[in-house]
Amino acid sequence: MKNVLTTCGYCGCGCNYYVNVDNDVIVGITPKPDHPVSQGKLCVKGWHGYSFVHHSDRLKQPLIKQQDGTFKETTWEEAFKYIAQSFKNTINNYGPDSIGVLSSARCTNEENYLATKLARSVIKTNNIDHCARL
Numbered sequence: 001m002k003n004v005l006t007t008c009g010y011c012g013c014g015c016n017y018y019v020n021v022d023n024d025v026i027v028g029i030t031p032k033p034d035h036p037v038s039q040g041k042l043c044v045k046g047w048h049g050y051s052f053v054h055h056s057d058r059l060k061q062p063l064i065k066q067q068d069g070t071f072k073e074t075t076w077e078e079a080f081k082y083i084a085q086s087f088k089n090t091i092n093n094y095g096p097d098s099i100g101v102l103s104s105a106r107c108t109n110e111e112n113y114l115a116t117k118l119a120r121s122v123i124k125t126n127n128i129d130h131c132a133r134l
């Protein structure tokens, strides 16, 4: 069994724990005793909220919506090219403030920081918000 150290993605507190992995399947969680935030404790989401990882409905490949409304599986490289081109087209046609970025309370502080950088430095909009007012 492997124990993989990670940051909980359920809220912005940033608790740390080890994900217990057996044959590529998550079988449990062990809190990190000496982490300055969680200090060996977790809430119920951190302890038990991992069943989605292996859920049969989970998307494993990016999908691009087609003209007829169906979704077509694609590669990550193609998906990122499509996203970048769509952003460029929107910015060229309507300006950078036509785009808004929504980040998430389920992201780490570092991921939310990167979302801010993407919005303000790359897209050049101050339209950024998040859902952390829980």
Ligand code: SF4
Pocket: 008, 009, 010, 011, 012, 013, 014, 015, 038, 042, 043, 044, 045, 046, 047
């Ligand atoms: S264990 Fe609970 S309090 Fe800690 S980061 Fe995860 S959701 Fe937030």
